């Protein structure tokens with residue numbers, strides 16, 4: 158095994174096996190407090206590319222005048238260390254970016270980047286509304302946080318509640334062996350919200366999340382790990 162591959166496996170194990178495999182979202186969030194110190198190093202090793210893919214998607218689906226407006230407001234749900242905010246700023250997004258996340262240490266990293274207007278510690282759970290008024294944001298993103306043991310799929314109704322009519326809601330879901338049951342539940346909620354007129358589909362596609370998928374063990378043929386990207390417009 159070459160050195161790069163070993164480094165990749167170490168990062169993968171931290172990202173999945175040490176911090177997030179427990180089916181207890183409270184414990185997962187607490188683990189992120191510890192993981193915050195080296196989270197971005199592992200993202201870089203794993204070639205985490207979702208923030209840029211989502212930024213590109215928003216750029217393509219928002220009028221330039223809105224994407225670059227100083228008054229547009231975006232909520233980054235499970236903002237973590239602020240990779241999404243950084244990517245947006247690099248691409249010329251000039252609006253307000255607020256974030257919520259359950260891990261204070263992850264958000265401290267985001268705060269240090271001086272990109273986010275407000276960052277609130279919020280534990281996201283289906284039975285607890287986010288402390289955000291209805292129809293408050295023009296855009297909402299949730300990247301790499303909807304999965305087993307993390308943010309539950311029922312939170313999609315909250316995403317729709319806090320987004321203004323006409324606003325875009327973009328979220329991503331890891332699409333590999335270990336997340337299929339979660340995706341099934343998520344898709345049924347996505348469709349329900351489509352059926353009841355809460356939102357309409359703008360675009361859904363698959364893109365690379367990490368350079369290699371080790372979910373089936375290190376002997377697996379090297380292939381990227383994909384994520385599904387969902388972009389919906391609130392009606």
Ligand SMILES: C[S@@+](CC[C@H](N)C(=O)[O-])C[C@H]1O[C@@H](n2cnc3c(N)ncnc32)[C@H](O)[C@@H]1O
Pocket residue numbers: 182183185186189208234235236237238239240241257258259260263279280281282299300301302306307308309
């Ligand atoms: C893999 S990180 C993704 C962070 C960021 N979106 C990114 O793209 O780098 C997952 C984040 O979700 C947060 N998280 C997971 N489950 C949560 C929950 N139930 N409530 C609040 N935050 C949660 C963690 O604290 C962590 O910051």
